[in-house]
Amino acid sequence: MLAAITLCGLALRLCEAATQPLWTDEALTLVLAKWPTLDLLLRPVDPTAGLYYVLHQLFVPDEAGLVAIRGISIVAGTLSIPGIYAVVRLGIGRSSGLLAAALLAISPVLVDYSQEARAYALQLFLVLVSAAALLGWTRRLGKGGGTGALMLFACSTVLAFSTHLSGSFWVVPAVPLSAWAAFRYGTPAQRRTYLIALAAMAGGALPELIRLVWRAYLGGGFVWLDQAGTAAALATWSETLLPIGGLIATPLAQLLFLAVLLLLIWRLYAHREGLRAWMTESPVAAAVIGILLFAPLLVWLFGFVVVPIFMPRTILMGVAGFILLICLVDRFEKRPFVRAAAVLAFALALSSSGTVRVKEDWNGATETLARSARPGDVILHCASWKYPPFRHAVRQIEGVPNVVLLDWRMVRFDDFGLSGSDWERTYFRSMLEPPMRYLMGQKTRLPIRETTLEPFQRAWVVESECGEEGQARSREWLGRGRYTLAGLSSSTPHHSGIRVWLFEPDGAATRRVYSVTN
Numbered sequence: 273m274l275a276a277i278t279l280c281g282l283a284l285r286l287c288e289a290a291t292q293p294l295w296t297d298e299a300l301t302l303v304l305a306k307w308p309t310l311d312l313l314l315r316p317v318d319p320t321a322g323l324y325y326v327l328h329q330l331f332v333p334d335e336a337g338l339v340a341i342r343g344i345s346i347v348a349g350t351l352s353i354p355g356i357y358a359v360v361r362l363g364i365g366r367s368s369g370l371l372a373a374a375l376l377a378i379s380p381v382l383v384d385y386s387q388e389a390r391a392y393a394l395q396l397f398l399v400l401v402s403a404a405a406l407l408g409w410t411r412r413l414g415k416g417g418g419t420g421a422l423m424l425f426a427c428s429t430v431l432a433f434s435t436h437l438s439g440s441f442w443v444v445p446a447v448p449l450s451a452w453a454a455f456r457y458g459t460p461a462q463r464r465t466y467l468i469a470l471a472a473m474a475g476g477a478l479p480e481l482i483r484l485v486w487r488a489y490l491g492g493g494f495v496w497l498d499q500a501g502t503a504a505a506l507a508t509w510s511e512t513l514l515p516i517g518g519l520i521a522t523p524l525a526q527l528l529f530l531a532v533l534l535l536l537i538w539r540l541y542a543h544r545e546g547l548r549a550w551m552t553e554s555p556v557a558a559a560v561i562g563i564l565l566f567a568p569l570l571v572w573l574f575g576f577v578v579v580p581i582f583m584p585r586t587i588l589m590g591v592a593g594f595i596l597l598i599c600l601v602d603r604f605e606k607r608p609f610v611r612a613a614a615v616l617a618f619a620l621a622l623s624s625s626g627t628v629r630v631k632e633d634w635n636g637a638t639e640t641l642a643r644s645a646r647p648g649d650v651i652l653h654c655a656s657w658k659y660p661p662f663r664h665a666v667r668q669i670e671g672v673p674n675v676v677l678l679d680w681r682m683v684r685f686d687d688f689g690l691s692g693s694d695w696e697r698t699y700f701r702s703m704l705e706p707p708m709r710y711l712m713g714q715k716t717r718l719p720i721r722e723t724t725l726e727p728f729q730r731a732w733v734v735e736s737e738c739g740e741e742g743q744a745r746s747r748e749w750l751g752r753g754r755y756t757l758a759g760l761s762s763s764t765p766h767h768s769g770i771r772v773w774l775f776e777p778d779g780a781a782t783r784r785v786y787s788v789t790n
Contacts, residue, residue: 281377299660324391349386355400363557430476515621543604564593633761647671
């Protein structure tokens, strides 16, 4: 049954993996993966930790297709199905484990993020492995053995910490929980083994901890994100944790989320005697559920103290926690309709939302240009961080130079061809801000030369999150002329729209550009 559920989950994660083009962060993954491995793991190359990018280096070849590019997340998202089964089987019971596997397999938000070339599906998988290993190890405390489970817990915990900052909201409480269990229930030999594992975890986490300190010195990396207020946080929780939260109006979704949460709490209260006995028998399992369930709240509160990181993709652990809470109620209710209702609600939500959310429509933008741009034209991109998804989607438009508004200069990026990795390395190096260049050992800017762009007949301006200053700088560089909207993709709650403007200058003029040289 578990194998069948897992195969179903894999099919759902594969069926539309190639339908959406790479959005900005996914395309930046390909750029970042060109950096040296040690830089990714030890230096503040990106706000996200380097493990996922290193896996891309190892397993995703150049010029890979969309399914292969997203393959790490597809595999991690699929393996999370037996991962949550192991957590629930060890902590709650076997039959409830199958329910957890089924719910995770068809969870709309988890199916979606399993088809994204980012670290979030991998992080959730590692957290579930860590939780299952912790429960497996604590079952052996006082009886001897369990070293293998302890080593698995140590490795997966360090890897979860090294995947994304939000993994800390599992790691930070889980490590003291493991220490409490070791010294309360373990034999002397098990305690000694645990101390060795604890030292190994500290050593393994040190590089990422140092990298985070460097990252904090550079400004954290999430400074662009506003801290969500209470209403916005509740809307995000309802959208992410409740299967149908993203399909109905926000106020109704919030009320429904609170109603479902209160219903689950009420049913646990109705079985309080059995719940109390289970918590006495399995305190670590109760703590694991609590950590995963309250992780979204801690992520939100973290933003008030340190830096905002609260988004749907940083609270995916809460989805697992919500599923575990449903399974805990199922353990005490023992009524088939509870399981049927939960599976039906998740399935209906998935059928309504689809297996992948709408992302940035770079295919539409590049089709407009491929159909209309011709030699003698120029393509201007604003903003600079939107250039990689365009570059990946367009593949080739012969004879049309690409100019990117980068650091308030117009930089020509088509000198390295439209395939291969040279442009990706050069692009990211040119974007490094001064403090990061120093820490990365690059104390000066890349060599650049100012040149003259040949006069063009028309310009195609690709705008997405360009901003008022970027628009003003682009218009100043283009000069006088007439703008016509040639293409428009609508925005979504999570992704911005893309505008393609046709600019026809009043007359030929010389424009200065910069060319980055190696």
